[in-house]
Amino acid sequence: xxxxxxxxxxxxxxxxxxxxxxxxxxxxxxxxxxxxxxxxxxxxxxxxxxxxxxxxxxxxxxxxxxxxxxxxxxxxxxxxxxxxxxxxxxxxxxxxxxxxxxxxxxxxxxxxxxxxxxxxxxxxxxxxxxxxxxxxxxxxxxxxxxxxxxxxxxxxxxxxxxxxx
Amino acid sequence: xxxxxxxxxxxxxxxxxxxxxxxxxxxxxxxxxxxxxxxxxxxxxxxxxxxxxxxxxxxxxxxxxxxxxxxxxxxxxxxxxxxxxxxxxxxxxxxxxxxxxxxxxxxxxxxxxxxxxxxxxxxxxxxxxxxxxxxxxxxxxxxxxxxxxxxxxxxxxxxxxxxxxxxxxxxxxxxxxxxxxxxxxxxxxxxxxxxxxxxxxxxxxxxxxxxxxxxxxxxxxxxxxxxxxxxxxxxxxxxxxxxxxxxxxxxxxxxxxxxxxxxxxxxxxxxxxxxxxxxxxxxxxxxxxxxxxxxxxxxxxxxxxxxxxxxxxxxxxxxxxxxxxxxxxxxxxxxxxxxxxxxxxxxxxxxxxxxxxxxxxxxxxxxxxxxxxxxxxxxxxxxxxxxxxxxxxxxxxxxxxxxxxxxxxxxxxxxxxxxxxxxxxxxxxxxxxxxxxxxxxxx
Numbered sequence: 001x002x003x004x005x006x007x008x009x010x011x012x013x014x015x016x017x018x019x020x021x022x023x024x025x026x027x028x029x030x031x032x033x034x035x036x037x038x039x040x041x042x043x044x045x046x047x048x049x050x051x052x053x054x055x056x057x058x059x060x061x062x063x064x065x066x067x068x069x070x071x072x073x074x075x076x077x078x079x080x081x082x083x084x085x086x087x088x089x090x091x092x093x094x095x096x097x098x099x100x101x102x103x104x105x106x107x108x109x110x111x112x113x114x115x116x117x118x119x120x121x122x123x124x125x126x127x128x129x130x131x132x133x134x135x136x137x138x139x140x141x142x143x144x145x146x147x148x149x150x151x152x153x154x155x156x157x158x159x160x161x162x163x164x165x
Numbered sequence: 166x167x168x169x170x171x172x173x174x175x176x177x178x179x180x181x182x183x184x185x186x187x188x189x190x191x192x193x194x195x196x197x198x199x200x201x202x203x204x205x206x207x208x209x210x211x212x213x214x215x216x217x218x219x220x221x222x223x224x225x226x227x228x229x230x231x232x233x234x235x236x237x238x239x240x241x242x243x244x245x246x247x248x249x250x251x252x253x254x255x256x257x258x259x260x261x262x263x264x265x266x267x268x269x270x271x272x273x274x275x276x277x278x279x280x281x282x283x284x285x286x287x288x289x290x291x292x293x294x295x296x297x298x299x300x301x302x303x304x305x306x307x308x309x310x311x312x313x314x315x316x317x318x319x320x321x322x323x324x325x326x327x328x329x330x331x332x333x334x335x336x337x338x339x340x341x342x343x344x345x346x347x348x349x350x351x352x353x354x355x356x357x358x359x360x361x362x363x364x365x366x367x368x369x370x371x372x373x374x375x376x377x378x379x380x381x382x383x384x385x386x387x388x389x390x391x392x393x394x395x396x397x398x399x400x401x402x403x404x405x406x407x408x409x410x411x412x413x414x415x416x417x418x419x420x421x422x423x424x425x426x427x428x429x430x431x432x433x434x435x436x437x438x439x440x441x442x443x444x445x446x447x448x449x450x451x452x453x454x455x456x457x458x459x460x461x462x463x464x465x466x467x468x469x470x471x472x473x474x475x476x477x478x479x480x481x482x483x484x485x486x487x488x489x490x491x492x493x494x495x496x497x498x499x500x501x502x503x504x505x506x507x508x509x510x511x512x513x514x515x516x517x518x519x520x521x522x523x524x525x526x527x528x529x530x531x532x533x534x535x536x537x538x539x540x541x542x543x544x545x546x547x548x549x550x551x552x553x554x555x556x557x558x559x560x561x562x563x564x565x566x567x568x569x570x571x572x573x574x575x576x577x578x579x580x581x582x583x584x585x586x587x588x589x590x591x592x593x594x595x596x597x598x599x600x601x602x603x604x605x606x607x608x
Contacts, residue, residue: 087599097563099556101599105606106552131575132552 016080016091019123023141024076026121031072035065081139086161088128088154090137102137104154105161106130112151114144126150180313182320186246186257193308194238196284196291201234203283247306252324254294254304268294268304270325274434274458275415276318278427280311285425290314294321295458315427322414322429337412340493341479341486347451348404351481352397354445360393404480411493418476428476434458435494436550436576438478440487440543454479454487456494457576491545498531498545506535508567512585515561525570525583530605532572532598534581544581546572548598549605556595558588570594 039061046057074094082089087103111127118124118140124147128137142150195202209227245258249270256266275295284290289308296304309317364386371379405422415431437457446452456478478490491498508516508523516523519538526533527548535543555571562568568591572581586594 086603093557095560097558099595101554101556101595103551103553103599103603103606130552130573132573132580134555134571134573134580135553136555137553 014082014084014089016082016089019076019079019139019141020143020146022121022123022143023079024073026117026123026141027072027076028069029121030117031065031069035061035068039065076141079140083150083153088137090139098136100135100137102128102130102135103161104157107154107158107162110151110154110158112147123147126154128154180316182249182317182324184248184250186248189242189245189247189306190289190308190310191242192287192289194235194242196281196287196289196308197241198234198238202231205231205234249321249324254321256304256306258303264303266303268296270321271327272296273321273325275429275431276321277429278314278318279424280421280426281424284308292318292321318429319414322431326414326431337410337417339408339410340416341482341490342408343404343480343482345405347481348407349401351446351449351451352400355397355400355443357393357397358445360389364389400480404477407477407480409478409490416478416494418478420480430456430458430476430494435547436574437547437579437581438491438494438498438545439579440491440500440545441537442541444539444541446481450483451481452479452484452487453477453481454490457574457579495531495545495547497528498533498547499526499528500533500543500545502526502533502535508585509587511565512567514565515567515585520585523584525581525586527594527598527601529601532581532583534572534583536582536584542579544579546574546581547605548572548602549608550574551598551602554595554598554602556591558591568592570598572598 039058042057042061043054046054071094075092078092078094078097080091086105087101089099089101091097091099108129108131111129112124113127114124122144123141124144125138125140126142126147127139129135130137139150205227209231212223212227240260241258244260244263245256247254247256249255252270254266254268254270256264256268258264258266273294273296277293277295279291279293280289281291287308288311290311291305291307292309292314294304306314306317308314368379368382368386371382402422402424403426404420406425407418407420410417410419412429415429415434418426418428418430420426435456435458439455439457440452441455442452454477456476458476478494479487482490488500491500502524503526506524506526508520508525510520512523513520519536522535522538522541524535530548532546532548532551533543535541551572552575553573555573556568557571558568562585565585566588567585568588570583570586570591574580583591583594
């Protein structure tokens with residue numbers, strides 16, 4: 001991970017901003033909401049046959065949950081964005097790594113969304129849309145105030161630099 | 166609607182565009198309901214004949230249905246009006262759900278003249294305005310008299326370009342046309358040839374391995390063959406008699422067997438150009454040139470044959486023709502890779518079939534990426550049209566120190582992807598392309 005970050009930062013010569021630390025807590029909560037019932041049910045099912053089976057099921061399901069946790073943690077850490085003079089940079093991805101550059105003038109519209117879990121943690125997702133369907137500039141897990149700041153700044157910059165098709 | 170006086174200085178421009186509300190051609194409902202009427206006739210006539218003479222009750226029902234269809238068409242024609250005012254094309258349509266459509270002419274990407282079979286027989290044409298946004302399928306004038314449609318298109322395009330509406334139809338010069346023999350041969354060498362080859366092999370293998378199962382399989386084979394034939398015919402129907410001409414307002418494409426279509430692609434609206442060379446075409450040195458403009462085609466009844474195909478700038482032709490056309494659309498773009506454009510040799514571990522063809526290069530105006538083994542494709546994107554730039558690296562690429570760079574455009578069909586570049590080179594591209602694109606936009 002660290003290597004990726006240094007490569008990206010060095011390659012672009014910019015410092016990335018990160019999503020709010022609360023994003024990780026939101027993801028933990030989401031993981032717990034799935035993992036706890038799974039562990040309980042698996043252990044219960046194992047207990048029906050024997051103690052060893054229950055123990056094995058408990059350990060296996062805990063290991064799976066831990067693995068999922070590690071993946072989620074790395075995913076959360078992989079998000080980064082940078083507002084440069086003329087464009088916005090969004091970096092993300094663990095297995096497939098992506099960096100997207102969107103010139104401010106190319107922005108067609110902005111989306112700020114907050115799902116139920118995000119709202120619980122005071123977070124929001126900002127998404128940029130260009131005229132190209134393939135553009136995938138999405139920044140999840142921003143603190144609500146940061147999301148509003150980013151939205152206003154991007155909208156102003158987009159207005160100032162708007163270019164035709 | 167065409168009662169304007171022709172001003173002396175615009176001979177050939179035809180009457181002025183209507184400033185007051187005007188109706189479309191009175192035969193429009195007939196052309197629009199052409200399919201419905203044909204279907205009705207096809208159902209009714211055999212039924213009447215089969216009965217061994219006319220039957221009063223059935224005839225009554227059929228006549229009522231036909232009358233309803235015609236009445237609906239006439240009402241729809243009566244409530245549809247159009248005019249040009251304030252640099253907009255204004256359309257009003259619908260009886261129960263009244264709709265008012267305003268099309269700013271400066272935003273028009275292209276104007277197509279479409280003539281379905283029924284309209285051709287009646288001597289009328291449809292004008293279709295192509296815009297960048299979605300939901301613009303209703304921006305159309307269906308139908309106008311044939312010669313008038315051509316005039317109106319020229320006038321709309323002239324108004325959109327900021328000229329007066331009296332500008333004459335711009336003169337045009339034919340750049341290329343495709344002989345129908347070559348078009349048919351190339352179409353057959355495409356998916357139909359592949360289908361036949363695959364099915365033939367399958368049948369031969371089956372006769373050897375399991376002779377008893379050939380019978381049931383034949384039915385399925387027939388269906389697939391029919392599908393392939395239909396697809397080939399669709400392509401022929403759209404691209405028959407193809408000519409491309411140059412005029413001051415852009416490139417004019419004309420083609421069509423049953424339904425003819427004349428499109429204008431305004432200069433500077435091209436988002437990307439693709440040159441493809443299918444495997445079976447290579448012995449003949451043929452290639453195909455396609456353009457992408459910013460638009461979303463509406464899926465509509467009767468339009469599926471056009472909507473599924475890309476706009477070919479040259480359905481089939483030799484490389485010199487394609488390069489000459491490309492030079493018209495995107496001057497200065499090069500489709501032959503410079504020596505250092507190849508992907509590094511280690512890319513063969515990730516793309517064993519196509520790594521020899523993988524290449525990408527760019528200058529201050531264009532970004533070009535070449536991919537593909539079976540269907541070699543070269544995509545040229547003007548840097549000024551880049552909407553966003555994406556750098557991606559999958560796990561295999563990470564091992565090999567490779568990365569892929571995408572240039573996204575407002576076109577909807579393809580984006581240029583420089584696959585499997587050396588990591589340092591990809592990083593360098595990611596750093597340089599945004600500023601190059603900015604400079605290109607500013608020009």
